[in-house]
Amino acid sequence: ARLAAQYSLKLLKQGSEEITVSESGVNSNEGLRSVCYGDLFNHDTTTALQEAYGESVDELDIDTVISALTSPPKTYLEAARLFRWTCKCISEALLYYKLDEHCSDAVELVREHANAYNYLAAFEADLSRRCCMQKRRVGLLENLLHELNPQFYMTSCRILMSECAEALTTLRDLNEQKLERATQKKNGETLQDLSKQAK
Template identity: 25%
Template sequence: AKKHLEAAQALITEDRVADRGELTADDPLVPDLVGGTDATQRRKSVENQHTLSLFYLAQVYGHQGDKSKSAEYCGITLCRQLAADEYDKDDWLQNCTQLAGFYLGEGRTRCCHYMLTAALALLEREKAAEKGVAEEVEANVQLGWGKMHMSRLEESAALRTAQESPRTADDLRDELHIPEHLRFDALGISVSAAEEVASVGSFEDARAVFNEGIRCFNDAMKCYTQESWFTEHFEILIDVSNLYRSLSLFETDPHRRCVMQKHRIKAIEKLADDINPKLYLGLYRSAQLECGNVYRDIAEIKVAEGREPQKVAHAALKAISFLEKFLATYKDELDSGKRIDS
């Protein structure tokens, strides 16, 4: 499949159609085309076939494990679909949001921001035209934004903890983040400014990023409710916990840091013992571990602050309780001598 798709791509890349003008009846491309004898329609058909070939190449590279190449062809496909006004809005938004997630994982935050800006622009355009968008698709766009803000805050907190200077807009300005083939000119959006993705150094700036992130996650949870999408809902709660953890590293007041830590697991702790480990073992482990780690952090803050021993002990005992439940889920593996890597 890859061989034939690449051959089709090469055929169009050579621009045979553009160089020779209108296709002739004996052109080898003609039998597979639709649109009659009109040159414009025939050219449009060729371009649509080319876009489809690029889409299939993205799938092929993905199956081969070449994620970068798959992302490149996915981006080109999205750009061509938008330019030709030939796309399914839900599929386009979903693919654009997923591509943003890929770039975020690659550390290309500026490119991620641009992709999410494109998704939001199309979403708003479709809603303004009173064209329905699937609820979960809209939620995924918000979720993508939330994860980007979370990642930005996590990076900033890590730099602060390591006592390193934050990455400024000047550090990012010259980095190549937005390839030309990803420019969605049809949406009328500009390339994301470096200031929009630079790390932050002050509590005030960190709080602003936090507020944007928490708003996006809350919007996503309007769709991904505990009752209808339990796994997705729980995963968002973990993301919210990470937001609070990162923000707390910018706070200097110990009491306020403890309050933020408690906010991390306010919702997770309520669910921790209600999750059935036989049905949701991974989620159960995550809940117990998250709660245990938070109470451990609270105990450490109280120790550093010189608080009363009983208050330190209360947090420490809570941490032990949750962590013991987490470890207990590995009892069968441990009893059988099975190696546990994570």
């Protein structure tokens, strides 16, 4: 489950980078190659694929489902499906890699979970939902940070604080964008009211 989570997280990251690059107007498809789907660690993944895809696999072609979950996403819907698959794999891995027994591995898994929210946010158009995703990311990192002893896990704590600061900075930037849009909308409505009153 951990390897599947890492695999799908890399796909989600690649897709979010492609979206971010395409939004900035730069076209860079060099070095991007589609990853082939193998038999996923000799497990029957039909039920898990169905849960991740959000629809009954019986109604869909299994190859379509596998293709959607094993290639970098290009739309929010594809990214959301891959995100659900990633979160499911991370949750299963966390059942084994518990914080008490495998602390370093558990920290890495929670960081990957937080990164999944960050990558999904790149596909979201609604600023409020992007803010919620960043808040969830901050929540995951802060909760983990409170559980670690900085005396023994100083490096992990510093990494978590850095990622938490990055998420909070992103959240601040998103809130500034929301404020700018609200101000522009209010100014536009005020101008319309003034022009109506002038007539």
